[in-house]
Amino acid sequence: MPCKVLVLAEHEGGAVAGITYELLGMAHRVAGEMGWAPAEIKALLIGSGIAGAAAEIAARGAAEVIVAEGPAVQGYTGDAWHRVVEAVAKSESPEMVLFGHTPNGWDVAPLVAAGLGVPLATECSAIARESGAFRFSRKAFNGKFVQVIDLGTARPLLATMQKGAAPAFSAATRGRVRPVPAGVGEADLRARFVEIKKGQAGAVDLTQAAIIVSGGRGLGGADKFAVIRDLAQALGGQVGASRPVTDMGWLPHEHQVGSSGVTVSPKLYIACGISGAIQHIVGMRGSGYIVAINKDAEAPIFGVADVGVVGDLFEIVPALTKAVKEAKG
Ligand SMILES: Cc1cc2nc3c(=O)[nH]c(=O)nc-3n(C[C@H](O)[C@H](O)[C@H](O)COP(=O)(O)OP(=O)(O)OC[C@H]3O[C@@H](n4cnc5c(N)ncnc54)[C@H](O)[C@@H]3O)c2cc1C
Structure with a gap:
């Protein structure tokens, strides 16, 4: 045929x-x-x-x-x-x-x-x-x-x-x-396959996470990720990231969501300070419910979000963490 x-x-x-x-x-x-x-x-x-x-x-x-x-x-x-x-x-x-x-x-x-x-x-x-x-x-x-x-x-x-x-x-x-x-x-051949090295045991596996709170370049530095970790912890979720975050070494590569990272499908995905480039979106648009927090009302991430919050993540995310903790008693 x-x-x-x-x-x-x-x-x-x-x-x-x-x-x-x-x-x-x-x-x-x-x-x-x-x-x-x-x-x-x-x-x-x-x-x-x-x-x-x-x-x-x-x-x-x-x-x-x-x-x-x-x-x-x-x-x-x-x-x-x-x-x-x-x-x-x-x-x-x-x-x-x-x-x-x-x-x-x-x-x-x-x-x-x-x-x-x-x-x-x-x-x-x-x-x-x-x-x-x-x-x-x-x-x-x-x-x-x-x-x-x-x-x-x-x-x-x-x-x-x-x-x-x-x-x-x-x-x-x-x-x-x-x-x-x-x-x-x-x-x-001029190139020879040698081996595939697996990531460390116990490293994060975002593909299995039910809740992911992801941070992007909008965080501004590795030290600012505490705000993302706190919300992820309060929700019982994992921390994800966009590519610049892992490229700059703010987080290890296994946290990267997107076309050159992992494809995830949690029940809840919260994108903080992430613009929503196609390479990121292809990795997370299968999520059940998407919340986006970005200070730019025109950010493309809002195009795939179920709920969009236009504002400063450093004000909104801690307030959200506090509300989650209070709701959990
Ligand atoms: C071949 C290839 C593969 C790629 N693979 C991936 C991939 O797997 N995953 C991936 O993510 N990207 C990937 N990229 C990169 C992608 O194109 C984008 O550059 C990247 O996703 C942008 O990351 P970002 O949204 O964190 O940063 P930016 O695009 O810089 O966006 C930062 C956002 O933060 C917002 N912001 C800033 N400060 C605040 C604040 N205080 N509060 C709220 N919002 C704020 C800004 O308004 C902005 O929208 C790839 C690119 C290529 C070419």
Whole structure:
């Protein structure tokens, strides 16, 4: 069967990453609009010890899972993976190849684009069809502008998609799994996968938190985070952060929420001094109830908030902490 959309599947040690199903959700949406058959949606899975992952992806969205295994690709390196993606893209001739805008996806996609000699749209949040052409949209300037990208007539169209750009594909499918040679040997590579180091045991795991109080650059410094910790503690929640906070070392990286941090879905998310850049929003918009506190009434975070408070967080957050403590008796 020909291939119209090829999705680069991702996994962590053989466990399928959620972005894979979001990409398949996007692939099915695009295929539906184009009148392409679901049988023309394929996934490429690279690694080792991935038979279980391949079967799962075939049962949830991919008509065919092309599996490339081998010693040279057992751990991620852009050097090895881009060669596999390029070879499969050449043999399958898809209209479109979708990557997650994840650390691996945004690393490998430009290498694939360079190798195939085609353009690439990165960090996209939508794909639309206009005047007979595909348009890839990405947010710019903290979501104040949307850039619309036309990749022209070169094929395949390549794009990295933001987490949350499409709902995860959830229907049952009966795809097949097709092993192919990885086609790359260890001697070919200039980069070598060494190991993945796990974070320290006991480190915060925001993905499991029911309540998260997050602070952003608006806090102004590491020493100011006491105000956030106090509210999180009073509510029995965890402390989250935007990227500048972890980049500046105010908090460790495991506190970072967003496209290059963790995706969270607590019952309650309180964003304090966070502007609401798309990279932050994609990581928290699945929260049950969102409260935003920001002194700028125009801050984009208010666009996703259930309750927005315009004001100084250093006045509002302590007052909230006090009220929570009093209410708890
Ligand atoms: C590839 C890539 C990946 C990224 N990944 C992530 C990610 O995973 N997570 C993430 O968060 N970002 C990420 N970013 C960064 C993102 O684009 C934004 O720069 C970042 O989210 C902004 O953080 P912020 O809202 O804390 O800071 P700012 O945008 O500087 O906003 C600070 C806010 O605080 C408010 N404020 C200031 N003082 C007060 C006060 N006293 N009371 C109330 N409000 C106040 C201001 O009005 C402002 O809205 C990424 C960017 C790129 C390019």
